[in-house]
Amino acid sequence: MHRCAEQYAPMRMVAAITTDADTAAAWDALSLGLVKDDGSAPDLGPAFMPPAGYSVESADETHLAAGGRLLFLRLVRDDSAVGDALSLEEGGSDADSGSTTSGLREARASPPERVETPLYLPEPTAPASAAALSESCPQERPLDDVLTRFGAMRISAPTPAAIAVAAQALVADNGAQDDFYIVDLGVLERSMDFWRTSFPRVDPHYAVKCFSDLGLMTALAAMGAGFDCASQTEVALAVRAGVDVSTRVIYANPCKKPSELEAMRRSGCDLTTYDSVEELEKIAAIFPGCRVVVRIAACDPEARCQLGNKYGAPAEEWERLIDAALEHGLPLVGVAFHVGSGSRAPAAFAQAIADAKVVFDLADARGLNLEILDIGGGFMPDFESTTGRLSLGDVPAAINAALDEHFPAHAPDAPRVIAEPGRFFAQHAAIFATQVIGTRQRATRKERELFIADGLYGSFNCVFYDGVVMKDLSVLPTPKRDGRGLKGDAWLAPAETEGALTIETDVFGPTCDGLDQVLSATPLPRGIELGDWLLWPSFGAYTLTGASNFNGFHPTGTPSVYVYSAPHIVAGSEDGSATTADHGA
Numbered sequence: 405m406h407r408c409a410e411q412y413a414p415m416r417m418v419a420a421i422t423t424d425a426d427t428a429a430a431w432d433a434l435s436l437g438l439v440k441d442d443g444s445a446p447d448l449g450p451a452f453m454p455p456a457g458y459s460v461e462s463a464d465e466t467h468l469a470a471g472g473r474l475l476f477l478r479l480v481r482d483d484s485a486v487g488d489a490l491s492l493e494e495g496g497s498d499a500d501s502g503s504t505t506s507g508l509r510e511a512r513a514s515p516p517e518r519v520e521t522p523l524y525l526p527e528p529t530a531p532a533s534a535a536a537l538s539e540s541c542p543q544e545r546p547l548d549d550v551l552t553r554f555g556a557m558r559i560s561a562p563t564p565a566a567i568a569v570a571a572q573a574l575v576a577d578n579g580a581q582d583d584f585y586i587v588d589l590g591v592l593e594r595s596m597d598f599w600r601t602s603f604p605r606v607d608p609h610y611a612v613k614c615f616s617d618l619g620l621m622t623a624l625a626a627m628g629a630g631f632d633c634a635s636q637t638e639v640a641l642a643v644r645a646g647v648d649v650s651t652r653v654i655y656a657n658p659c660k661k662p663s664e665l666e667a668m669r670r671s672g673c674d675l676t677t678y679d680s681v682e683e684l685e686k687i688a689a690i691f692p693g694c695r696v697v698v699r700i701a702a703c704d705p706e707a708r709c710q711l712g713n714k715y716g717a718p719a720e721e722w723e724r725l726i727d728a729a730l731e732h733g734l735p736l737v738g739v740a741f742h743v744g745s746g747s748r749a750p751a752a753f754a755q756a757i758a759d760a761k762v763v764f765d766l767a768d769a770r771g772l773n774l775e776i777l778d779i780g781g782g783f784m785p786d787f788e789s790t791t792g793r794l795s796l797g798d799v800p801a802a803i804n805a806a807l808d809e810h811f812p813a814h815a816p817d818a819p820r821v822i823a824e825p826g827r828f829f830a831q832h833a834a835i836f837a838t839q840v841i842g843t844r845q846r847a848t849r850k851e852r853e854l855f856i857a858d859g860l861y862g863s864f865n866c867v868f869y870d871g872v873v874m875k876d877l878s879v880l881p882t883p884k885r886d887g888r889g890l891k892g893d894a895w896l897a898p899a900e901t902e903g904a905l906t907i908e909t910d911v912f913g914p915t916c917d918g919l920d921q922v923l924s925a926t927p928l929p930r931g932i933e934l935g936d937w938l939l940w941p942s943f944g945a946y947t948l949t950g951a952s953n954f955n956g957f958h959p960t961g962t963p964s965v966y967v968y969s970a971p972h973i974v975a976g977s978e979d980g981s982a983t984t985a986d987h988g989a
Contacts, residue, residue: 459480460480461480480517481517546626546627546628547589547593547623547626547627547968549626550589550619550622550623550626551589551966551968553622554589554619554622554966555966556589556966556967556968557570557573557574557965557966557967557968558967558968558969558970559590559967559968559969559970560969560970561969561970561971562588562590562591562969564876564878564939564941566969567586567588567835567878567939567941567967567969568878568880568939570586570967571586571835571837571880571937571939572880574586574965575837575880575937580839581839582839582857582962582963583836583837583838583839583856583857583858583863583959583962584837584962584963584964584965585617585834585835585836585837585943585944585948585962585963585964585965586834586835586836586837586939586964586965586966586967587617587619587620587833587834587944587964587965587966587967588833588834588835588966588967588968588969589619589620589623589833589966589967589968590967590968590969590970590971591832591833591969592620592623592624592829592833593623593627593968594794594971595785595794595828595829595832595833596608596624596627596629596829598794599825599828599829602796602800603800603803603804603823604804605804605807605813605821606779606803606821606822606823607628607629607630607820607821607822607823608624608629608630608822608823608824608825608828608829609629609630609631609632609652609653609654609656609778609822609823609824609825610624610629610630610631610632610824610825610826610829611632611781611824611825611826612631612632612633612634612638612641612642612826613634613638613826613946613949614826614827614829614830614944614945614946614949615826615830615834615944615945615946615947615948615949616638616641616948616949617830617834617944617948617964618641618644618645619964619966620829620830620833620834620944620964621641621642621644621645622644622645622646624645624829625642625645625646625647625652626646629652630647630651630652630653630654630822631645631647631652631653631654632653632654632656632781632824632826633653633654633655633656633657633673634655634656634657635657635664636664636667636668636671639653639655639667639668639671639673643671648672649671649672649673650672650673650674653673653675654675654676654677654697654740654778654822654824655668655673655675655676655677656676656677656699656740656778656824657676657677658677658678658679658680658683658699658715658716659680659683659715660676660683660686660687662686662690665686665687665690665691665694666690666691668691668694669690669691669694674691674693674694674695675694675695675696675697675737675776676694676695676696676697677696677697677698677699677740677778678696678697678698678699678725679698679699679700679715679716679717679725680717680725681724681725681728684696684725684728684729684732684734685732687732687734688732688733688734692733692734693733693734693735694734694735695734695735695736695737696729696734696735696736696737697736697737697738697739697740697776697778698717698722698725698726698729698736698738698739698740698763699715699716699717699739699740699741699742700716700717700719700722700739700740700741700756700759700760700763701716701717701718701719701741702716702741702742702743702744702752702755702756702759702780703716703743703744703752715742716741716742719759719762722762722763722766723766726763726766726767726770726772727770730770730772736767736772736774737774737775737776738774738775738776738777738778738819739760739763739764739774739776739777739778740776740777740778740780741756741759741760741778741779741780742780742781742782742824743756743780743782744782749799750797750798750799750801750802750803751802752782753779753782753799753802753803753806754802754803754805754806756779756780757777757779757803757806757807757810757811758806758809758810760777760779760810761810761811764777764811764819773817774819775819775820776819776820776821776822777811777819777820777821777822778821778822778823778824779803779821779822779823780823780824781823781824781825781826781827781828783796783799783823783825783827783828784796784827784828785827785828785831785832794832796828807821826945826946827944827945827946830944830945831942831943831944831945832941832942832944833944834942834943834944834947834964835939835940835941835942835943836858836863836939836940836943836947837880837937837938837939837940838856838857838858838937838938838940839856839857839935839936839937839938840854840855840856840932840933840934840935840936840937840938841855841856841857841914841934842854842855842934843855843932843933843934850907850908851907851908851909851910851925852907852908852909852910852928852930853909853910853911853912854909854910854911854912854928854932855911855912855913855914856911856912856913856914856922856938857914857957858913858914858959858962859912859913859914859915859920859921859922860913860917860919860920860921860922861913861915861917861920861951861952861954861955861957861959862913862948862951862952862957862959862960862962863943863947863948863950863951863959863962864913864922864947865947865950865951865952866943866945866946866947866950867922869946869950870945870946870950874922874923874926874940876941876942877938877939877940877941878938878939878941879928879929879932879936879937879938879939880936880937880938880939881931881933881936881937905929905930905931906927906928906929906930907927907928907929907930908925908926908927909923909925909926909927909928909932910923910924910925910926911923911926911928911938914955914957915954915955915957916955917954917955948960948962
């Protein structure tokens with residue numbers, strides 16, 4: 405049996421307090437411990453690994469209405485061993501490590517004598533799960549080092565219940581009062597698997613502008629992705645994520661500031677796009693020898709965000725742009741296009757690939773052998789409602805057929821094909837946790853009013869700019885300790901609290917602008933109180949990266965914490981086999 409099947413079938417990952425290897429003053433609140441989950445009372449003997457310098461003093465157990473159990477452990481410090489546990493390792497810093505809770509927890513000068521931590525144990529896994537995971541998991545996963553570096557908490561599945569319990573553990577132990585993102589690197593890994601299967605010839609270069617999260621980018625880099633950058637800030641992030649910018653970054657901005665070109669030259673990145681003679685002249689003057697890719701016009705009129713109105717050369721300019729590259733001594737190495745962000749039109753991709761072939765032929769007639777075809781971004785992922793199976797509709801088939809027709813893989817001059825997916829990887833990999841900072845009930849209005857610490861000027865700018873419709877949020881009651889554990893259910897979902905238990909609710913952001921309203925007359929549970937948390941699923945794409953610090957609020961600094969969800973095995977799929985589901989992630 406593969407190692408990862410052994411890891412997820414007979415055992416379950418839960419949370420434990422641990423020291424931060426990079427700084428003695430900071431404590432990561434959630435790291436890894438192992439607890440056997442065979443349906444019986446948990447064994448806290450050899451199977452559980454408390455952090456170095458601590459032992460288990462006592463444990464209480466609560467069954468959750470959402471499924472699974474919550475252990476509340478009390479750990480006591482062993483002074484004879486804690487000194488060794490706090491010794492620093494060489495290299496790295498907390499700022500670079502992306503430590504799971506460094507942004508949520510105030511640093512402590514010394515480890516506490518006693519600590520308390522909630523541990524989540526899911527329901528026992530079906531017997532078929534181990535076999536299914538054995539087939540789907542490799543012997544070695546490239547994410548192992550990343551999970552360790554970013555302190556990823558392992559959870560049973562990417563379902564709302566598992567995510568909410570993980571969030572409750574984070575909030576309870578850290579005393580968090582500021583919003584945070586939960587980034588699920590398990591969902592990200594399975595998205596990469598889906599990409600490789602769907603587009604076997606296409607190397608993904610993640611669009612950094614979509615969600616510039618260092619942990620997510622580092623995980624993508626570990627799985628072999630490159631990056632699409634449009635500024636030196638994004639190039640610097642790619643470097644921190646661990647890629648060689650000379651081979652795995654395309655500077656896909658067709659109009660760059662002169663200072664950015666100079667910085668690009670110094671960084672070692674030498675591949676960029678252009679769509680005008682004027683841009684070529686600028687590149688030749690500042691960065692002679694830079695490899696260039698001509699960007700041609702492409703358009704899906706139904707795409708969520710149009711780009712063709714701003715970038716991409718029309719057909720009548722293609723020959724002129726090829727000749728201009730030759731005249732300025734710049735090596736023309738490829739063709740790029742982008743049909744628009746959030747596209748669902750297979751025909752748009754197919755037509756753009758056919759157009760790119762025309763440019764390849766024009767270049768070939770001039771003695772140029774182009775090496776790169778960049779098919780851009782626009783990949784809009786969906787989940788099937790019953791299985792949660794990731795889907796891109798007919799887009800993969802259309803792209804693969806067009807590539808086979810115009811750029812057959814067996815041809816000696818077949819180009820390297822890359823793409824610039826952003827929301828495909830980020831959208832379902834991130835969950836946003838916002839705290840309720842105020843409640844109000846007007847005597848003259850039936851709607852209840854809630855205020856949260858983020859709004860349209862923060863991560864919810866996606867409502868205005870990206871046309872996102874908020875739905876399927878979960879409500880996380882603030883943890884209340886009674887000496888034995890955590891009171892209250894782990895989560896409430898509007899779908900399960902209908903009728904008299906819900907009330908039409910308006911949700912406002914924190915700024916003084918009346919426009920700053922996230923939800924209007926939306927049924928939410930009546931019991932939401934000050935200090936409770938709202939969890940917003942599928943919230944990675946074009947959210948935080950578009951935030952501003954208007955009115956003196958600072959949502960641009962919202963931290964991320966990391967989890968790694970095991971695949972959710974769904975019984976009874978159409979072909980009779982188990983199905984890996986990412987529903988609710």
